[in-house]
Amino acid sequence: MFDGLRKRIVCMWFPRLASDRVLRARPVDGPFALTLTQNNTNRIYCLNRQAEQAGLSRGMSFADARAYCPGLITHPARPDLDARFLVVLRRWAARYCPSVGAEGMDGLTLDVTGATHLWGGEEAMLDDMRARAERAGLSLLVACSHSRGAAWALAHYGQEGGGLETLPVAALRLEGTMITSLERLGLRTIADLEATARAPLARRFGPQLLTRLDQAFGRAPEALAPEGDPPHYGVRLSFPDPIGLTGDVMNALERLLKPLCTKLKAQETGARCLVLTFRRVDQESQDVPLRLAAPMRDPERLLRLFERGVGEVEAGFGIDQMRLEATLVEPLPAEQLSTAQTRPGEDRLSDLITRIGTRIGLENIQRFLPSDSHIPERSFMTVPAAFNGTPSAPGSGWRRGQLRPLRLFPPVPILGTGSQPPNQFRWRRMAFRTFRAMGPERIAPEWWQDDENWRSGVRDYWKVDTREGQRLWLFYTPQNPGWFVQGEFA
Incomplete structure (x- = not known):
């Protein structure tokens, strides 16, 4: 087989992904850690190198960490933002190969088969990854091998170019209880497992142990599921001759709304914010934003809501291109409507709030919502009418109980x-x-x-x-x- 087509998998591990994300925006000179409440206990979630050198570790209670390191600087962890940051890193890693997938919460897996020669070989490619991560302020451990399991093991427990046999059994991605049981039996390295009869291991630990062992050596296949980019909700229309009449612009907008709403429907989402961009022949651009009180994907309703903004556009010497993009979308699954539901009335209420909101701002339209308290002064709260995406019908969600004054x-x-x-x-x-x-x-x-x-x-x-x-x-x-x-x- 041609050498350049051998199976080659790269594992990129960011051991301090969460803390690096925060420190990139707000650098700290000294021990730093992120904390997260787990089982009613505030624990260390992620920490930088200085905190590790001070004797701290992940999972340690915050009280113990502060006792070990009085000068520790902490910040609440945000796993949701960490996941979004990993998506950004996945898109960045696509520069090396088109097949990139997430590996847990802090890693990426790349199938670089047939792509390493574009970077001057594997070593040059891995060096480029390390250099770019260092310039970005990210801690990165990276390894390349013939299988996904071997690349993961080398990135987490070994050195590039080393063998699998000398690595601990934890490098096989096993459960903690299984690792402890194997070590108690004296099976501490992968070489020890390879030298042990397979039948007793399968009877005692089940098929997972041997499956992980075979995946690491490439004897069993392991799929790499690359994640695609999120759907892009944007459409564009160019004109052979400039237009400027309101009727022509509205007709063109109708042509843009239909494919956009079709895509929103296919993804079971609805637009909350849209931006209509006009490019004039003098290369000047003008935006018409539209913020909606509820997620929507009905082209006819959206067309009516755009009328006021389109009427205020200065066409100049003419418009030669229009672009419509949904900048914010929310889930809008399909529903089975019955005669008891009041969907048409709710739609009209949402449109009314949207029309008023385009003039005075959606946040300035307020409504009352129930609050979980029996104290009269705290039994309600005032929020924007577009709160949580759905302006409910009057009285919905309120508990029926003792009569209260208006x-x-x-x-x-x-x-x-x-x-x-x-x-x-x-x-x-x-x-x-x-x-x-x-x-x-x-x-x-x-x-x-x-x-x-x-x-x-x-x-x-x-x-x-x-x-x-x-x-x-x-x-x-x-x-x-x-x-x-x-x-x-x-």
Whole structure:
């Protein structure tokens, strides 16, 4: 077989991926570590070389690490951002070969078969990887071998050019309990496993051990599943002659929306932010952004929502190219609609919020959402109407329970004695007479919240109908006798 077509697999291991990602943006001179709460214990998630030299290690509790190294600088770990950073590194590694896949949470696997000669050989290619990673501030251990398992073992436990036989059994990617059992039997290296009869090993440890052993030596195949680039939601249209009329632009936009929405539907996603870019004949560009209150992929609705922005475009001497891109997408799986659902009404509400949001900003359109608290002041929260992508129908998500007033305000003291609502009282310079009272409803403070207004203890709430027509919400504090008005019913 031609030497250049031998199977060659490269394993790139970034042992400090998480900490390197943070330190690239904010360098730290000294021991540094990322912490993550696991099983109610804050532990070291990743650390730099200085922290390792100070005696710290992954998995150590944060309290022990601070005791070992008082000058340790820490930062909360973000595994989600680490995963996104690994995707960026995978795209960078595609410069060496088209087949690149993720290897765990901190590594990459490359099938460089037939591509090493483009870099002057394997050694030159690996040296280029190390040099580029060092310039980028990344710790990298890399190895190339005839199989995926061998490349992983050499990158994690060996040196490039060394053999597999001298490596520990942990280099076979085995479970921790299996590694401990093998070491107790005196099987500490891969050479020890190779010299042992296979049948007893299979009976005691199952087929996984021998499968990993054969994969490392290339006797058993192991697939390399390269990951493709995420879908790109962008379309472009060029014109042989410049256009400038609003009708022509809208017709061209309709032609762009149809293939874009088709692609969104195929991926079961919906656009939340779109950017329509116009390139004029004088090479100037103008963008028309559109932020949506809910994910959407209906071309007719999107076309109507673009009308205002397109009408404000200055065409100049004409537009010779249009580009439409969905810069932010969200999952929008297909749903089975029934007659009981109100999807058309929700769509109209989303379109209304989007139209208003294009004028004053989506974040300035507020709505109420329920909050998990029985304290009246904390039983709701105010959020943007496009919160979480779906402007729900009014009242959705609210628990049905005790009737609450439509208007709440800070408690106002009134004169009254006893645990029953007063027959007469003054509030806001007006005199009121009690006609009917319903209650009490006792509400206790939440001991886990530090709320100064509720430190006085429990409150007994009453719904009071007055002869003057107002329906008020009063409460009584038995531990410190007093009456207060806090709300007004519609």
